Amino acid sequence: MNRAATINDVAREAGVSRSAVSKVIRDAYGVSDEMRARVNAAIGRLDYRPRVAARAMRGVTDTLGIELPDIGNPFFDKVVTGAMAALSGTGCQLIVAPASAGAEEGLQALRTLADREVDGIVAISPLVAPTWLEDLSGRMPVVMLGRHDRSIGYDTVTGDDAEGTRLVMDHLLSLGHERIAHLTRSEEVTAPGSGTPHAVRLAVYEEHMRRRGLTASVVRTGRSEAEAREAVARLLGGPRRPTAIFAGNDTLALGALGAVGDAGLSTREISVVGYDDVEIASHPAISLTSVDQAGVEMGRRAVELLLSRRAGRTDAVHLAVMPVLRRRRSSGRRIGGHGELVDRSTDG
Amino acid sequence: MNRAATINDVAREAGVSRSAVSKVIRDAYGVSDEMRARVNAAIGRLDYRPRVAARAMRGVTDTLGIELPDIGNPFFDKVVTGAMAALSGTGCQLIVAPASAGAEEGLQALRTLADREVDGIVAISPLVAPTWLEDLSGRMPVVMLGRHDRSIGYDTVTGDDAEGTRLVMDHLLSLGHERIAHLTRSEEVTAPGSGTPHAVRLAVYEEHMRRRGLTASVVRTGRSEAEAREAVARLLGGPRRPTAIFAGNDTLALGALGAVGDAGLSTREISVVGYDDVEIASHPAISLTSVDQAGVEMGRRAVELLLSRRAGRTDAVHLAVMPVLRRRRSSGRRIGGHGELVDRSTDG
DNA sequence: TTGAAAGCGCTAACAA
DNA sequence: TTGTTAGCGCTTTCAA
Numbered sequence A, B: 001m002n003r004a005a006t007i008n009d010v011a012r013e014a015g016v017s018r019s020a021v022s023k024v025i026r027d028a029y030g031v032s033d034e035m036r037a038r039v040n041a042a043i044g045r046l047d048y049r050p051r052v053a054a055r056a057m058r059g060v061t062d063t064l065g066i067e068l069p070d071i072g073n074p075f076f077d078k079v080v081t082g083a084m085a086a087l088s089g090t091g092c093q094l095i096v097a098p099a100s101a102g103a104e105e106g107l108q109a110l111r112t113l114a115d116r117e118v119d120g121i122v123a124i125s126p127l128v129a130p131t132w133l134e135d136l137s138g139r140m141p142v143v144m145l146g147r148h149d150r151s152i153g154y155d156t157v158t159g160d161d162a163e164g165t166r167l168v169m170d171h172l173l174s175l176g177h178e179r180i181a182h183l184t185r186s187e188e189v190t191a192p193g194s195g196t197p198h199a200v201r202l203a204v205y206e207e208h209m210r211r212r213g214l215t216a217s218v219v220r221t222g223r224s225e226a227e228a229r230e231a232v233a234r235l236l237g238g239p240r241r242p243t244a245i246f247a248g249n250d251t252l253a254l255g256a257l258g259a260v261g262d263a264g265l266s267t268r269e270i271s272v273v274g275y276d277d278v279e280i281a282s283h284p285a286i287s288l289t290s291v292d293q294a295g296v297e298m299g300r301r302a303v304e305l306l307l308s309r310r311a312g313r314t315d316a317v318h319l320a321v322m323p324v325l326r327r328r329r330s331s332g333r334r335i336g337g338h339g340e341l342v343d344r345s346t347d348g
Numbered sequence C: 001t002t003g004a005a006a007g008c009g010c011t012a013a014c015a016a
Numbered sequence D: 001t002t003g004t005t006a007g008c009g010c011t012t013t014c015a016a
Helices: A007-014 A018-026 A031-047 A052-056 A074-087 A102-115 A131-139 A163-175 A198-211 A226-237 A250-262 A297-310 B007-014 B018-026 B034-047 B052-057 B074-087 B100-114 B130-137 B163-174 B197-211 B225-238 B250-262 B293-311
Strands: A061-069 A093-099 A121-124 A142-145 A155-160 A180-184 A218-222 A244-247 A270-276 A289-292 A318-321 A324-326 B063-068 B093-099 B118-125 B142-145 B153-160 B178-183 B217-221 B246-247 B273-274 B290-294 B318-323 B323-326
Touching: A007 A018, A007 A031, A018 A031, A052 B052, A061 A074, A061 A102, A061 A297, A074 A093, A074 B118, A093 A102, A093 A324, A093 B100, A102 A121, A102 A131, A102 B093, A121 A297, A131 A142, A142 A297, A155 A163, A155 A297, A163 A180, A163 A198, A163 A244, A163 A289, A163 A324, A180 A198, A180 A226, A180 A250, A218 A226, A226 A250, A244 A250, A244 A318, A250 A270, A270 B063, A297 A318, A324 B225, B007 B034, B018 B034, B063 B074, B063 B100, B063 B293, B074 B093, B074 B293, B093 B100, B100 B118, B100 B130, B100 B293, B118 B293, B130 B142, B130 B225, B142 B293, B153 B163, B153 B293, B163 B178, B163 B197, B163 B246, B163 B273, B163 B290, B163 B323, B178 B197, B178 B225, B178 B250, B225 B246, B225 B250, B293 B318
Parallel strands: A061 A093, A061 A121, A121 A142, A142 A155, A155 A318, A180 A218, A180 A244, A244 A270, A270 A289, B063 B093, B063 B118, B118 B142, B142 B153, B153 B318, B178 B217, B178 B246, B246 B273, B273 B290
Antiparallel strands: A093 B093, A289 A324, B290 B323
């Protein structure tokens, strides 16, 4: 149990004062080149690393935190990838706080980050109360990812879910579909006006259906693929089977694809479209049409907003990233007997 | 920017001393029920949360850290799920440090955790030098996940990769396969004697082939599905095409499945077996035979080891978790014209 | 340009 | 059972 070197050890080794060392490691103003060299040499010899806890006591941690609901959802991996990319070379470290599910767990994960006094938080939990976030953002910069509600306290980065949903609906409608079901999460996650991505997708879906004089059909499910699969199995076994399913995200879409297969049907008979364009969607055995909402870009932007807050920005910024529809086999068929319209150009 | 409540505020509010509050929040010995009640009431009123940094200065953080290479690999989600489950209700928080790839990034992520003085670390990086880990474990408890090399400094939790590989080879050989290729990562990750999972799987594969008088065929690739797909495409385009591919993990197996499809072949012609049994492996459109090495269990065990170290254990413990082969369609066919042997019992 | 010293919030040893 | 107090390693103000 060798005691780690402290700033005092370095000062002694270099023959200078503690504050001199502090200035060097913080790149602060007022150190001669010679002193800097001496100090850096001592740091190297002692393999010194400043204690984050001690720095935190004075208000800095050089750490950003990102809170993830459902760490198993590959869309969030994209976000983390983007965040890490934006952070590389800044000397700032990234920690992730995973949540299980629901508002309570999201809160816990956010508290884990807040307790560690990170210099900024990227939050993805759609269920945490805005007032709570507002409060949190009074203590450290916060970027809310995905949710459309705005606040003067924290910044937001969202995909344009209305546009993404429009892309999906235009695509399905232009293929001739009229019985389009929407597979989405529980009421809690889609409460009207809550501003969650799923709430927006649902509302815009319903609007498009209404505008065309079609009957909306909403199927609720939990967040897992298995639950989605069961829900869609029930849907397919019921009356007025849909010809297309628009799933609120790719995890649900994979469940839908599973149920379609289980029912002895194929995507030539029932089109399935997802949302997020996770990696597996492009796998040839899946070939799921999906909306790419640029998760890597979102993660990158979120971190940039955090860094600019740290640099002094005080006005709230709200960014929307444009989604793109990736057409694949799962929705390739035109309804009405005009043959297949498989577009494989984006396959793989 | 409202200042958060401190232990002094709570003491004042409750009309007791600072140390009394400290004892209550630490559940320490020597507080009357009445004092505990008063303090807890004050804590509630002020919404007090102890600063982790200040506690860290005195040696405790009530935080465990888990370092993940490749956060996009769904096997690691299982590990995190298990770790969170083991931690729920303990009052200990979990943070995740994601690494990008390679030894250097793994080191960085481990340093991120060490810098935060977590009370224990679950490390998954297969490439970090044992001496470095040994050193780290002198400062805080470390559990190495997956790697088979042992140390008196840190505990290990591994899958039994020799047994898992045996299950795969027995399965493929019993189906009549003789030209079995092994798809694995770069030499760096499979260095003989390094004790990485991939090194063990490779060595045991080669041994099984040798023992049967068969020629081993090893295909190297990067860690991504796309790279695996390209590598397998080259393999299939070359001479002596294999009849079966044993992939070192499911990500590589998915790439192999993609390449098989691209080549206009099916898994009736080329069997594919993976390792990890990630969730998508059981999807009907994929139906990948794979070795389930119980990632959730591994994560749970790892955290338990950390907690028992914290409770005073000093002797090193090395656990191996038994793997199970999940047979699915991707390897269902018997070679030699005896018809299909599809086992769907574990499908879905 | 350099150094001395106060103090961040907490824990733990000790005194009462 | 309760309270007093020293001190963890760092940053930052201020003086030299």
